[in-house]
Amino acid sequence: MKAIKRVIVFLTLLAIPLFLAGCESKLLVFDPKGPIARSLTDLIIYSIVFMLIIVVVIFVLFSVIVWKYRARKDDGDFEPKYEKGNHVLEIIWFTIPVIIVIALMIPTVMTIYEVEEVPQAYKEEEPLVVHVTSADWKWIFSYPDQDIETVNYLNIPADHPVLLKMTSAGTMQSFWVPELNGQKYTMANMETKMYLVSDKPGSFYGRNTNFNGQGYAHMEFEVQAMSKNDFNEWVDEVKRTANDLTEDEYAELLKPTIIGRKTYNQTHLQWIDHAHGGSEKYLNPELYRLHHGDDEESTEEVVDEEENKETNTVEEHDTEESHEDHAHH
Structure with missing residues (x-):
């Protein structure tokens, strides 16, 4: 229980500067006034939300593992038995980061190429x-x-x-x-x-x-x-x-x-x-x-x-x- 409380306190302390920063000034990058800036803002928001989901999942798994496999008084002289590596898990641990990179790379590349051209609504204008x-x-x-x-x-x-x-x-x-x-x-x-x-x-x-x-x-x-x-x-x-x-x-x-x-x-x-x-x-x-x-x-x-x-x-x-x-x- 103490580990979970520490995580909550850590996240709260991390969030305080973000809220205070929002009070101090206007974040212009999140206030687009044109189609090009709007595409870039959408990409930034997508990346933040996507990575935030990953961070939340990692913290949840971290908390569960810390709690479930914590040392107990009744453990005695318990020593975990040696286990050979699991190839399936190793493939999963390798595949997940690759999927994350691809999920970030595709919209990023598409947006970069998009903003290098005249916005679609203005194609006919000189x-x-x-x-x-x-x-x-x-x-x-x-x-x-x-x-x-x-x-x-x-x-x-x-x-x-x-x-x-x-x-x-x-x-x-x-x-x-x-x-x-x-x-x-x-x-x-x-x-x-x-x-x-x-x-x-x-x-x-x-x-x-x-x-x-x-x-x-x-x-x-x-x-x-x-x-x-x-x-x-x-x-x-x-x-x-x-x-x-x-x-x-x-x-x-x-x-x-x-x-x-x-x-x-x-x-x-x-x-x-x-x-x-x-x-x-x-x-x-x-x-x-x-x-x-x-x-x-x-x-x-x-x-x-x-x-x-x-x-x-x-x-x-x-x-x-x-x-x-x-x-x-």
Whole structure:
């Protein structure tokens, strides 16, 4: 009886952090807002339930065996007799894990292939193409058809497929919008693709989930899903009000700094597509060098420069948001 009580106490203690975690914040991965994220959430829930059943069965069997074969006072000098291995049981113990792996593998593989394509309901629609370029420590979004480029925010039409062509200007990073899709890496000199669909208008949180330096924690962005009319109005607003992106300005963007939101007419694709190489033309390795000992002040200067640039972009950030609000309304 004591063994069963200990198991119950252990499970209770294990459950407490889970309940407290649920009270602290919203689990975005379990709150999908699009068909792609919904497929991934269903897979996660299926895996959790399936593995939970296995864990419950194991704990029940463990408790029964511990109780049934426990040592008793009346055992005396009892010694169990030697028994040769049972081939039937050995086959069963081997087969059960294989079945478990297959039961998890089949839906996982099917879902992975499913989310790599345009969702079935949007097969007939032409996706909006957006090039995603990760840099230290910011996200750059290029709209080649609209000839617009944004930094640290992505506006998309709701209820419409979006094709993301992703690469990195330098270090490997990870793109993730938990309410809309899964996670995928961005890497220099190559291109990864991902589809994005939001059922309804809304604002969604995105970030880099791959550690890549001291500015990693600030590498967040917003995905704003708009009605198609609002999206077209936003494009027109940018065309009228945003400055043109120059190559010198783009070189400044690629420096390892923390900045706010920015919006430009024209895209950097007219000079370079980092998926096909050439990033070394815009990157200065000295800005990434770590200094030690007497040179520690140099590192502090880089951090101070980043903080100053972040402060200087606050006003521009607010201006961009006012333009977006104007276009939205």
